[in-house]
Each structure stands twice: as structure tokens, then as C-alpha cells.
Amino acid sequence: MSIDFGLIFARMPEILAAFWVTVWIWIVSNVLAVFLGFGVATLRRYGPLWLDLLLRLLVEIIRGTPFLVQLFLLYFGGPFIGLSLDPIPAGLLGMTVYSTAYYSEIFRAGYNAIPVGHIEAAECVGLTRGQIIRRILVPEMTMLVLPQCVNMAILMMKETAILSIITVPELTLVVGAIGSQQYAFVEAMLLLALFYWFLVELSGFLGRIAEARLSKFRFAHS
Amino acid sequence: MTRSAVTVRDVHKSFGKTEVLKGIDLSVPQGSTTCLLGPSGSGKSTLLRCIAFLEETTSGTIEINGQPLGFAETGDGKRTRLPQSDIRKVRSRIGMVFQQFNLWPHMTALGNVTEALVTVRGMKRKEANAIGEAQLARVGLDDRGHHYPSELSGGQQQRVAIARALALEPDILLFDEPTSSLDPELTGEVLNVMRELAGGGMTMIVVTHEIGFAASVGEKIVFLDEGKLLLDGPPSEIFGTPRHPRLQQFLETYLDRGAATLV
Numbered sequence: 001m002s003i004d005f006g007l008i009f010a011r012m013p014e015i016l017a018a019f020w021v022t023v024w025i026w027i028v029s030n031v032l033a034v035f036l037g038f039g040v041a042t043l044r045r046y047g048p049l050w051l052d053l054l055l056r057l058l059v060e061i062i063r064g065t066p067f068l069v070q071l072f073l074l075y076f077g078g079p080f081i082g083l084s085l086d087p088i089p090a091g092l093l094g095m096t097v098y099s100t101a102y103y104s105e106i107f108r109a110g111y112n113a114i115p116v117g118h119i120e121a122a123e124c125v126g127l128t129r130g131q132i133i134r135r136i137l138v139p140e141m142t143m144l145v146l147p148q149c150v151n152m153a154i155l156m157m158k159e160t161a162i163l164s165i166i167t168v169p170e171l172t173l174v175v176g177a178i179g180s181q182q183y184a185f186v187e188a189m190l191l192l193a194l195f196y197w198f199l200v201e202l203s204g205f206l207g208r209i210a211e212a213r214l215s216k217f218r219f220a221h222s
Numbered sequence: 223m224t225r226s227a228v229t230v231r232d233v234h235k236s237f238g239k240t241e242v243l244k245g246i247d248l249s250v251p252q253g254s255t256t257c258l259l260g261p262s263g264s265g266k267s268t269l270l271r272c273i274a275f276l277e278e279t280t281s282g283t284i285e286i287n288g289q290p291l292g293f294a295e296t297g298d299g300k301r302t303r304l305p306q307s308d309i310r311k312v313r314s315r316i317g318m319v320f321q322q323f324n325l326w327p328h329m330t331a332l333g334n335v336t337e338a339l340v341t342v343r344g345m346k347r348k349e350a351n352a353i354g355e356a357q358l359a360r361v362g363l364d365d366r367g368h369h370y371p372s373e374l375s376g377g378q379q380q381r382v383a384i385a386r387a388l389a390l391e392p393d394i395l396l397f398d399e400p401t402s403s404l405d406p407e408l409t410g411e412v413l414n415v416m417r418e419l420a421g422g423g424m425t426m427i428v429v430t431h432e433i434g435f436a437a438s439v440g441e442k443i444v445f446l447d448e449g450k451l452l453l454d455g456p457p458s459e460i461f462g463t464p465r466h467p468r469l470q471q472f473l474e475t476y477l478d479r480g481a482a483t484l485v
Contacts (some may be wrong), residue, residue: 122277122385123322125338125390126314133340139328 007182008175008191018174019195022160024097025170026199029095030153034094037085037103038125040135044104045111055104062101069163070094091168099156106148110141122210154200161196171195227252227394227425228273233282235268242268244449245282250394250427250442255420257440258429264446266429272396273427274318275309286312287393317387321399323379325371327439331358331369331382335389343390357385357428361415379409380416388419395419433476437461442461445469 003221006014040059044052062070073117085093111129114137122132164173171192227248235243250256258266263322271277271376273284275292279380281301284291289312289429293301325334332354339350361381380400387395397416401409413435420426420439430436436457438465443460445453447468460469 060248115322117320117322117324118326121318121326121386123276123318124274124313124318125386126310126342131341133227135325135337140326143328186401187312 003187003190004184005187005191006136007184008097008178008187010199011178011182013180014056014174015171015191018169020193021168022170023199025092025095025163025168026153026157026160029155030099032096033099034082034149034158036100037137040143041107041111044108046129055211059101061106062098063105065099067159068165070098071162073165078131078176080117087163089168090166091170092164095160095163097104098159099152102152103149106152107141109148110145111137113144114140122203128169146211147209150203150210153207157199157203158196173218183214225252226250226285227254228427229283229285229288230269230273231283231285232409233272233284234280234325235265235272235277236280243279243447243455246449246451248444248451248454249389252393252425252473253423254297255424255426255428255439255440255446256480257436258427258444258446259431259433259436260446260452261470263448265449266446269400269446270396270427270429274316274396274406275313276318279394282306283438286295288313294458296298317390317392317395319380319383319397319400323371323376323383323403323404325379325382325386327371330370331363331378331385333370334382337386338390352386353389357389358382360388361385362411362440375408376404379412380404380408380412384415384419386390393428397426397430399429399431401430405408433448433473447472 008203042056044055049105064078071091071094074094075085078085078090118136118140119132122136127135160170161172164176164219167173175188175195177183181184228248230246230248231241233246234241236410243478244265246265248269248388250257260268266431268277271278273286273291278292283293283295283301290304290310292304292309294304295301305370321326325331326337329337332351336345336347336350336354337358339345339353343350345353355364355367361384363378363381363385366374366378366382369378371382374382385401398401400416404412409432413432414428416428417439429455430437438457440457443453443455443457444451445460445466445468452468453466465473
């Protein structure tokens with residue numbers, strides 16, 4: 001028996017459609033999670049104590065349980081509380097919630113890493129709290145947390161494979177099925193690995209460009 | 223008699239159970255330079271930070287140009303917090319310069335100086351830049367406006383920080399150990415800027431370890447020890463003989479290191 005990609009390439013349109021599903025779910029859920037994660041970290045920092053504790057508990061629960069389990073609960077358990085979702089919306093929601101928890105922790109640490117003096121200097125020249133967040137904290141934090149955000153996005157890229165268990169028609173599900181049907185399972189998995197590797201390299205590359213652009217004001221302390 | 227720019231009355235400040243300021247009274251005349259000296263832990267930085275309203279006093283009052291800062295007395299010995307807008311108004315008369323410069327690293331020197339003019343005062347970018355460039359020229363950095371803090375030396379960063387404070391035309395400038403994180407070589411350029419400001423009639427309160435600067439530029443020397451104001455007077459009186467034994471002891475630590483020369 002020899003490796004023959006021809007069997008797989010015959011089904012390329014289906015594979016590209018699945019590739020597209022993977023990519024858009026990944027991008028949309030990560031973009032949403034970055035904003036939501038920032039929101040969660042900001043509420044925890046400036047909101048009342050009870051809200052901080054509540055959000056902290058939610059973040060701990062999400063970070064403390066496997067993504068696979070969360071997806072099962074959402075997709076199969078959801079209908080019991082009136083939340084019946086199709087695979088794609090369920091996958092998108094699951095990905096977003098899961099990564100929001102992690103992004104919120106990245107931003108929380110980012111807030112804490114900004115020297116207090118930078119905030120005091122802004123207070124001294126009369127900036128309001130909202131202006132301080134917008135003009136000082138967000139830009140400073142962006143450069144501090146960028147490497148971790150890229151890392152998180154890469155991890156979440158690979159987590160999209162788990163969406164196959166709730167039948168989201170993404171790469172792993174589709175390519176795996178084609179491999180079984182064509183009796184070319186190894187070829188399918190090799191191709192699959194290649195796709196993910198390409199996406200991970202691409203995001204790493206984009207991340208490095210962004211970091212280089214921001215590096216000018218990176219090491220600004222005396 | 224000159225009006226008082228800053229009046230501190232019976233100010234106490236505690237952090238938890240630790241009382242850092244134990245009843246400070248101080249009056250800073252307009253247009254004068256007051257230097258706060260004292261060993262570390264004496265409360266001099268805390269006092270300065272209370273005047274900048276970066277710390278809130280536990281009790282006592284601080285007035286800026288006769289206006290109460292932060293709190294109003296209600297008459298029965300208690301006090302109420304003033305509305306945020308009042309606090310901001312009084313605070314806007316004060317400029318602060320920090321030991322660690324605290325420039326915002328994502329903005330150029332000019333961006334740092336003009337930030338509040340645009341964001342707080344609502345000035346047009348062009349107008350703000352004109353003011354910013356003038357203030358940078360005042361501290362001798364007219365050619366560094368487009369550099370980021372990371373591209374500037376410590377002394378240059380501190381001068382940008384001074385320009386940032388000056389851009390808002392404060393009545394009072396506070397300096398919290400402005401040269402303590404600078405190399406001796408870079409200290410001079412910052413002290414020179416401060417000397418010029420003092421000569422120009424700016425009201426300044428300076429927490430410093432530069433005894434020479436205090437003795438030559440300060441019109442009033444305040445010596446704090448263990449949260450209390452021990453000495454308050456002109457340099458000739460404070461540094462002249464006979465010296466207060468606690469001050470003598472403090473000065474000796476400098477003289478031991480051969481680091482300071484008195485006037």
C-alpha cells in the first residue's frame with residue numbers, strides 16, 4: 001500500500017469549503033472573544049466587587065473544564081434549558097465563550113503590568129477614567145499582551161478540530177470523513193496537519209509583523 | 223505678605239495602621255521654591271502626593287490658591303468629599319513630575335506634552351502642537367518632539383515630563399525626587415531646567431536628595447522626620463549653625479559619602 005493523494009484531491013471543493021468554515025469560525029470567535037475578554041477584564045477591574053467575584057467564578061469554571069465537555073454540554077445539554085442550536089452556531093458560541101475566559105485573563109494581567117505611575121501621570125493632567133482607559137491603558141496593553149494573544153489565537157486554531165464532535169462541517173470532520181470513504185485515512189490526516197500548520201504559521205507571521213510595528217515603544221523605561 | 227499657594231493644615235495620613243504623616247502644617251508662598259528633605263520613610267513623598275491628590279489625607283485640610291482640595295469641612299469636625307468636577311478644577315492648577323518620569327511609551331515626546339491639551343482641554347491638534355513645541359523648546363528639546371520615550375535618555379525623558387506639566391500652565395509644580403533615577407551626568411540638565419523655572423517665578427515644591435540644589439535654589443527648606451515637620455525655614459537658617467541634631471545626622475550620611483557639597 002502506498003501514499004496516494006490523488007484520492008483526496010478529487011474531493012478538493014468539499015475540503016476547501018470545510019477549510020473556509022474552520023477559518024471563519026476561528027476568526028469570528030477570536031475577534032469576539034478579544035473584545036469580550038477585554039470587557040470582562042475591564043469590568044472586573046472597575047466594576048463592583050460582587051461583579052468581579054461573579055466573573056472570576058465564571059472564568060474559573062470555563063478554564064477549569066475541558067473544551068470538549070463544554071461543547072457537549074452546550075450542544076446536547078442546551079435543549080434541556082431551551083437552547084437548541086445548530087452545530088455551527090453552537091460551535092461558534094462554544095469557541096467564543098471558551099476563548100473569552102482566556103483572553104480576559106490575558107487582559108487582566110495586561111492591566112496589572114502597566115506601571116501605576118502611567119495612570120497617575122494621566123490623572124495629574126486631568127484625564128478622566130474613560131479617557132485613561134482609551135488613551136493610555138488600551139494602547140499600552142496592546143503592546144504588552146500582543147504575543148500572548150497571538151499564542152492564544154494559535155491554540156484556538158487547533159481547538160477548532162474539536163468542533164467536529166458536534167458535527168460542525170469544518171476541516172477535521174470533512175477531511176476525516178473523506179479519508180474513510182476513500183480508504184485514504186493517512187493521506188487525509190497528513191493533509192489535515194498541513195492545513196493547520198499553514199494557518200498557525202500564517203498567524204505567527206502576522207503576529208510578528210504586528211509586534212515589529214509596535215516594538216518602537218516597547219522598552220520605554222529608563 | 224505674599225499669598226499662600228499651598229496651605230497644609232494638620233494633615234494626617236495613614237496606610238492601614240501605619241501613620242505616615244502625623245499632623246503636618248505647611249504654607250508655601252506663591253512664586254517660591256520649597257524643598258522637602260528628610261530620610262526615606264519620613265513622609266516627604268507622601269506629603270507631596272497628598273498635595274497632588276494622588277493620596278487622600280486621612281484628616282486635615284489642604285488648600286490650593288485658597289480653594290479646598292478634595293474635601294470640605296462641614297463645621298462639626300467632619301468633612302465631605304467635594305464633587306469630582308471641583309476636585310479636577312483645583313487639581314488642574316497643579317503639575318506633577320515623577321521620579322520615574324512616567325511618560326506614556328506609545329506616544330512621542332510631543333504626543334506626551336500635547337495629550338491633555340487635546341483630550342482634556344479639547345484643543346485643535348495644530349494649536350496643541352504649537353504649544354507643545356514651545357514647551358519642549360523651553361526645556362531644550364525642540365529637536366526631539368518626534369522621538370518616542372524609548373529613544374530618549376533619562377534626562378531628556380524627565381525634561382519631556384516637565385514640559386508635559388508646563389503645557390497646562392499650572393500655578394504650582396510638584397517634583398517627586400525628579401533626579402533620583404538619573405545618572406549624575408544627566409542630573410545636571412534636569413536641575414538646570416528647574417533652576418530656570420524657579421528663577422521665572424514658578425511656585426515649586428521639590429522632594430529631593432540634592433542638598434546642593436535645595437540650598438542654592440530653595441527659598442524655604444522643610445525637613446521631615448518620622449511623619450513630622452521638624453524644621454521649616456530659609457536655607458541659611460536651616461543649614462547654618464547651630465544645626466538641629468537630627469538634620470546634622472541626616473546630612474552626615476551625605477557627607478560620609480562625599481556626595482554633597484553644601485553652599
